[in-house]
Amino acid sequence: MIMAERYLTLYERFGGDSSGGMPVEATLEGLSEALFCTTRNAKLILRKLEEEELIDWLPGLGRGNRSRIAFKADKERFLLQLAQSRAEKGDYKQAFELLQSFGEGTQAKPKFLEWLNGQFGYHKEEASDGISTSDTLRFPVYRPVTTLDPAQVNYSIDAHLMRQLFSRLLQFDEGISKIAPSIAHYWTSNPEATEWTFYLRKGVRFHNGHELTSRDVVFSLERLRGDTQNRWLLRGVQQIEMLGPRVLRVHLKQPNRIFDRYMCSNAASILPANLGGMEEEEFWQLPIGTGPFRMVSQSSHCIELAAYTAYHEGRPYLDGVDVVVMPEECRDSAVEMPEMLHKGYSGNPLLEKHMENWQLLKKLCRGCTLLTWNLRRPGIQQSEAFRRAVRMILNTSDLVLELGGDRAMPAFGFRPEGSQSRSADPLLPERVKTALRESHYDGSVIRFTAHENFEEDARWIVERLGQWGIHIDLKIVSWAEASVCSTPLHDEDLKIHSFILPEDEVCEIEAYEHGDSVFKSYLDDELLNWINGRIDEALSADTEVVRRQHLKVIEEHLRDEASVVFLHHRELRTYLHPTIRGVSLNALGWIDFKDIWLEKLD
Incomplete structure (x- = not known):
């Protein structure tokens, strides 16, 4: 593949509008400069490219005769095939980097995306016996799998895959x-x-x-x-x-x-x-469970699952599932399984027009997006008055109205059902000014961390707080950085994050007690000990009503002291091709693979 990239590098520098293999002038010195090598190595590269029938090199013989190079492979077609080849080997990141580097002035990228979309979705393949068929679902995700060890699980994508294996x-x-x-x-x-x-x-x-x-x-x-x-x-x-x-x-x-x-x-x-x-390392390469699917292979770019025919609750309808890990920077370019399934809020009118006859599954996410202050770190966030001022400034109804998208409604607590009957208080400037004076805020900078998924929310927050003279240093982090737990050693005063409560009370308790949770990392020990006491009372309660009351006390305490600022609840959307059956969104916002089947395939 190195020669292919060198061909594109030379074409980019010297090919211009050349077509049909017409020779263009080029000097050996210019070629070596483009390839970042000596003229001797440039000659070797030219010879290799000629052997691969990619170029014709016509050295200028005699005084005044300049050398010429002819590019025999059409740039757009060659680049498209190269990107497809990389993608087929699972190197999607490199495929998109090639298109970004060499695709200007061509239709290679849109053609690649059209081809890529056809690789995802529901595929029915004929077996070698010519009689039976194999039904496989292939779909992309835009964040790496962090762990498949249930004892360490924290993120929804990991949890969903574990449900398939265990x-x-x-x-x-x-x-x-x-x-x-x-x-x-x-x-x-x-x-x-x-x-x-x-x-x-x-x-x-x-x-x-x-x-x-x-x-x-x-x-x-x-x-x-x-x-x-x-x-x-x-x-x-x-x-x-x-x-x-x-x-x-x-x-x-x-x-x-x-x-x-x-x-x-x-x-x-x-x-x-x-x-x-x-040993642990060997086991987690191909973990063994009793779930509806078994793992066939695992790499950094793809996880291949096959139906477990002896599953104790009945064999899945699908024969296999391929989970393809796409580079996060490709999220805005690629469409998720457009021929069979599109997950999430598209924001693309053309795509939604294309899917107007599809099934639309909508579900309010059981959970919320919120801000949490780092109370283990010294700073102005230790002032309850300052935290209350920030909460008053951030009118969440305005946030939802102005940003839209999958932000369904303002949040006033963890669960959407507790927020539906409430509305944001009007902004009262005098109350904000009083709280800021009480806090003795001196203009110091608040260090604010947000994952790329929350960048739009974070910039809205920075702009609103800036109107009141509150200075924010915003740091946008990648998924890899965000997946590392923020501890008191980190220079963060404020963090935006979200969590899902797929199993109601248990997951609410997990939000406080999980070893890698933001609450566990940001709330001080005195508050955490108080929370643990309320949790113990909830666990010993005789009825669900009393249990909910104990947990509600924790939520209200965090809100009243403005240790957290609730922002919004999201709406989960999945568009399904009319022939797909057996699909519903679980509380994690995913579809359960074991229940999917296809009525017919046109």
């Missing part, structure tokens, strides 16, 4: 808001909710064929209790006891009346005991 003791049925059996077919607790007993199904098998037993469950839960980001899930566990090959009991130090809900969490996914005899 099963849990129990599962939460979002449709009816009930806990349902999974690996465990039955479970019970003592009246105090300090002992929970689980009875396992027979015949649940890992992807390597081994039958799951209580030994695997005990191993997985004990591993989770170790030094992991999700050990909070088992914070109250005293002992995990194996009563038999298919029965185990968990003893708690204090009551937890939703411990069965805890066991629905992705973090509580069941792994084979001792990782099937493998």
Whole structure:
């Protein structure tokens, strides 16, 4: 491929409007300058390009005769084929870099995007026997998978893939808001909710064929209790006891009346005991679970899944799923599965016109986007009066109205149902001025961090605060930077972030207790200890109503002291081709692969 890029480099410098292989003048010195090499190496490169029949080199012989070069391959066609070749090998980043570097003045990039869109979606392929077919869903994501280890899970894309690979003791049925059996077919607790007993199904098998037993469950839960980001899930566990090959009991130090809900969490996914005899690094290259799909291959640019035919809840309809990791900078260029599925808010009238006959799934995201102050770091954010002033200035109704997009409604708490009946208070300048005077704000700079996904919100916030003389140093970070937990050692005073509550109370508790959460990193120890006390009270509550009241106290405390500023709730959208069936958005905002099937393929 190096020669191909050198060909394009020379064409870019000397080809101009040349077409049909017509020779153009070029000096050996000019060629070596374009290639950043010596004239001797330039001659070697020219010879190699001639051998590959890409150019004709016509050296000028005799005094006054200048050398000429003829480019035999059409630039646009050659660049398009080169980008396609890179993409087929999974190097999408390099493909887009080539188009960016050499595509000016050509139609290579739009043609590449048209070709690329055809690579994604639902594909039906004929098997080698000429009779059976294979149904595969291939789709892009625009952020890398951080981990497939349930004990460390934090991000929704990772959690969604884990749902395909692993099963849990129990599962939460979002449709009816009930806990349902999974690996465990039955479970019970003592009246105090300090002992929970689980009875396992027979015949649940890992992807390597081994039958799951209580030994695997005990191993997985004990591993989770170790030094992991999700050990909070088992914070109250005293002992995990194996009563038999298919029965185990968990003893708690204090009551937890939703411990069965805890066991629905992705973090509580069941792994084979001792990782099937493998070391950690080897196991996570091709992890083994009991989920509806097994992993076939994994690289930095693609994860290939195949249907697990022995899945205990029934074989998936799809035969395979390919998850292609696209460079984040390609997000604005590429369309997500336009022939079968488009996920998210398009903002493209032509695309929405094209999809006007498609199924449109809309769902309010259970969660919110918010600002959180770093209370572990000295600075003006330690002043409650200053934090209240910022909250008053940032009228979230204006934010939603002015920025639009997938911002569905202003947020006044974690959940959209709690925000629907509320409206933003009108801005009262005198109250803002009073709060700023009380805070003794001296014009010091607030260090504000935002991921690229939140850049539009962040710039709106900076502009609004600037109108009141509040100085902001905004830092936009990439996904790789944002995925690293912000600790008190980081120079951040304020952060914009979002989280999803796919399993309601459990995920709200996770937002406070997860080892890598913004709250855990930004809120001071005194406040975190107070929060843990309220959580313990919630877990021991006899009814859901009382439990919600305890958790609501935490949310209201954070809002009243302006430790957080709630911004907005998002709307999740997915457009589906009319022939796709079995699709609904789960609480993570993803589609469950195991339920997808195609009525017909035109």
